[in-house]
Amino acid sequence: MPHIVARDFKLFPTPAKAGECEFLWVAEPVKNASDYLVAVKCEGREFLLEIKPKDDAFVIKSDKITRVSPTYIVKEALRNFCELAHCDIVHDNLSIIKKTHIEKSKEFFKEIDFFINNFPKAKEVWIEVGFGSGRHLLYQAQNNPDIVFIGIEIHKPSIEQVLKQIAIKNLKNLYIIDYDARLFLEFVPSNIVGKIFVHFPVPWDKKPHRRVISQSFINEAKRVLKPGGVLELRTDSRLYFDYAMELFLEEPRVKLEVTKNIEPPISSKYEDRWVRLGKDIYDIRMEALEVSPPLKIDFDFSWQKLRLRDDIVQKFDTKPKVFDNFFVHFEKLYRIDDERYLLEVSFGSFDRPEHKYILLSKDSAQYFPKKPVASQANIQAHKKIEELLNG
Ligand SMILES: C[S@@+](CC[C@H](N)C(=O)[O-])C[C@H]1O[C@@H](n2cnc3c(N)ncnc32)[C@H](O)[C@@H]1O
Incomplete structure (x- = not known):
């Protein structure tokens, strides 16, 4: 860094x-x-x-x-x-500047607000979660110019590598976002996606709550896929395969296809490594069968009454507060001037907490620099934050 x-x-x-x-x-x-x-x-x-x-x-x-x-x-x-x-x-360590290629592909590097406000709806969308080196994503984007691709990754060097490749290959149909894929689908309109690829997700054997595939991910995937659209999980981990299969089978009505050691159209870096080691590779494909109701994201995360109070320093309580489905933890307090303080706070669901700053002044309160995403746990925590800071 x-x-x-x-x-x-x-x-x-x-x-x-x-x-x-x-x-x-x-x-x-x-x-x-x-x-x-x-x-x-x-x-x-x-x-x-x-x-x-x-x-x-x-x-x-x-x-x-x-x-x-x-x-x-x-x-x-x-x-x-x-x-x-x-x-x-x-x-x-600032001397290495790799700006030129990234500069050219900057228009394809998007923040979550772009997808919340202007989701590209004109064409069919395919999504790849955790694209890593990007070999599969770039191959698919190059070979399917009429599809809009979205690549989601949290590893910054991988993102930069792929942005460079977008410029070199002059691709016009691929958006990249630096975001947690477990949350991203919540902002995708319903019935618009043809394919979701989850290839070689991190197995997280010791911290299963961090896995990309979960019941809520599967439900969101079903909602965003159009009928006939497919969520494709590819893994070398038998444990992950079994875990995912159990979740897929929890679905009340579902079409599943399982294959083993089938050659893909393009092999990723991870796949090459596992195949060299003689490991088995498992695929599960879940096909969406129904049209889903439209997506509604309409929570505004502003505060009408929250203001900076004179006793902010004395009352700043750093003990985590745990409620039924969410928590609020005021972590750090900073002073900008007499009129403005900055709070660091984590909140929301236990599995996927949000970390944010709140800028409190005498006449307003707002998240800095951006509002949280509108998950149910975040909405509940947001309301509780006002109550706790005003109380
Ligand atoms: C084992 S690598 C596989 C990369 C690539 N799919 C391949 O087959 O070569 C898993 C990738 O998923 C990314 N990843 C892990 N958790 C993620 C999350 N919650 N959201 C988005 N990407 C994630 C990691 O940064 C990593 O690049």
């Missing part, structure tokens, strides 16, 4: 501009935190830089919760920050 180690730096008045970046405000640690946070807007993306004391220097890097990709945007922000803050740099 891009970072700078500086012996010293000077905070500057905000807002301030340098290069392509605008520095909006700086938040200092108040409770449970030791780092400073700097809000930055670079190439239209808002995120936070974190400044953490380490030994007798400071490590400056992107904050994890708001991290953006491609990483050249973070590098640009770090460089511009240090120009304004006159950093006394001991070390950095």
Whole structure:
């Protein structure tokens, strides 16, 4: 991850501009935190830089919760920050700039808001979850120009590799998103998807709740697939196969096809490795049989009454609060100025918690930089946050 180690730096008045970046405000640690946070807007993306004391220097890097990709945007922000803050740099890893190819394919790299507000509906959509090296995704996109592809991945170097390949191959029918696939389907319109590929998902034998395939994933997949559309799981793990098969069979009405050691149209990096080792490869294909009701996402995540109170520091309670299907955990508190505080909070479902910042001021309250996704657990937690902070 891009970072700078500086012996010293000077905070500057905000807002301030340098290069392509605008520095909006700086938040200092108040409770449970030791780092400073700097809000930055670079190439239209808002995120936070974190400044953490380490030994007798400071490590400056992107904050994890708001991290953006491609990483050249973070590098640009770090460089511009240090120009304004006159950093006394001991070390950095910013010199490798791989911008040109990524730059060209930037229009195909999308944030969740794009899919929530303008989901591409004109053509049939195929989705690949956890595309890794992207060999299968790129092959399919190249060979099916009339289909719109969406590749979902959380591993940033893989995303950057595939963005580069999109530019090199001049593909126009492939969107990439850096997002947790377990949540993404909740935002896909119903009956629009022809295929969902889940190839060699991480088995997570010790933490099964982190697996991509779950009952809720299968239900969402059924909803977004058009009748005849197929969810395809391919795995080398017999344990994962058995686990998934059990879930598929829980469905009240379903058409399943199971195959073993069938050669795919293109072999992925993982597949090559497992085949070399002589492992068996299992496929399960679930076909959607019915038309599903339309998707409704209509929760607005704003607060009418939540405001910064004078006793915020005294009342800031970092004990996690657990409710029936969700939790709220106020983790850290920062001060921007007398009128504005920043809270770090995790909340929502136990399996897929949200991590967010809330910017509290005397006359408003909002998530920074973006609202949570509208899952039921997040909606309940959002309402509870107002109650807890106002109480
Ligand atoms: C074992 S690799 C397989 C990659 C590729 N499908 C292949 O066959 O070569 C699993 C990939 O899934 C990604 N992944 C794991 N959990 C994910 C999630 N919740 N959402 C999106 N991608 C995920 C990982 O980053 C990794 O690249």
